[in-house]
Amino acid sequence: MRIGVFCTYENHERDFARCFDMQTRYVQHAEALGIDEAWVAEHHFDPDAVSPSILTLLAYLAGVTSRIRLGSAAVLIAFRNPIQVAEDVATIDILSKGGSILASPRAVPSRFKTSIFLRERITPEI
Numbered sequence: 106m107r108i109g110v111f112c113t114y115e116n117h118e119r120d121f122a123r124c125f126d127m128q129t130r131y132v133q134h135a136e137a138l139g140i141d142e143a144w145v146a147e148h149h150f151d152p153d154a155v156s157p158s159i160l161t162l163l164a165y166l167a168g169v170t171s172r173i174r175l176g177s178a179a180v181l182i183a184f185r186n187p188i189q190v191a192e193d194v195a196t197i198d199i200l201s202k203g204g205s206i207l208a209s210p211r212a213v214p215s216r217f218k219t220s221i222f223l224r225e226r227i228t229p230e231i
Contacts, residue, residue, distance in 0.1 A: 107141040107142055108141050109140060109141055109142030109143060109144055109174075109176070110131065110132070110135045110140055110142070110143050110144070111178065112128050112131060112143055112144065112145045112146065112156075113146045113148075113154060113156075114128050114146065114148070114154050114156035115153055116153055116154060116155045117153055121155050124155050125162075129166065129169060132166055132169075132170060132173065133169060133170060135173060136170050136171070136172055136173040140173060141173065141174060142173065142174045142175070142176055142206065143166065143170075143173050143174070143175055143176070144175075144176040144177070144178040144206075144208075145159055145162050145163055145166070145175070145176070145177060145178060146159075146178050147177065147178070147179060147180060147181055149181070149184070159180055160177070160180065160193040160194065163175050163177060163197050163201075163205065164193075164196065164197050164200060166201075167197055167200035167201035167204070168200060171202075174201070174204040174205070175197070175201050175205050175206065176206035176208060177194075177206070177207055177208050177209070178208055179208040179209050179210045180194075180207065180208070180209045181209070181210065182209050194207050
């Protein structure tokens, strides 16, 4: 059995630097305790979360950890170029010495479909 932690990058205090620092220390502490995996959540359009660039966060964590496996929970490929995602994940896998785990949902969450639809219908110039 593997044990993991889930990193939500919640930013209730609206202090981005402190949030990144606290989550980094959380993952490093989990690694020191022998935890097997750290999963990073991806959030868009959420003022209380600061992780829209999940692959950047995973690359950073790969540079400040040595053993813990790093997972994406989950990369929203519909918002990205799939080839770029594959290249970025392959790079993170090398930086983490084979410790990256890619997870991606089948589709975009419905709240994003609604907001994209509304943006297209109300403000087509965006």
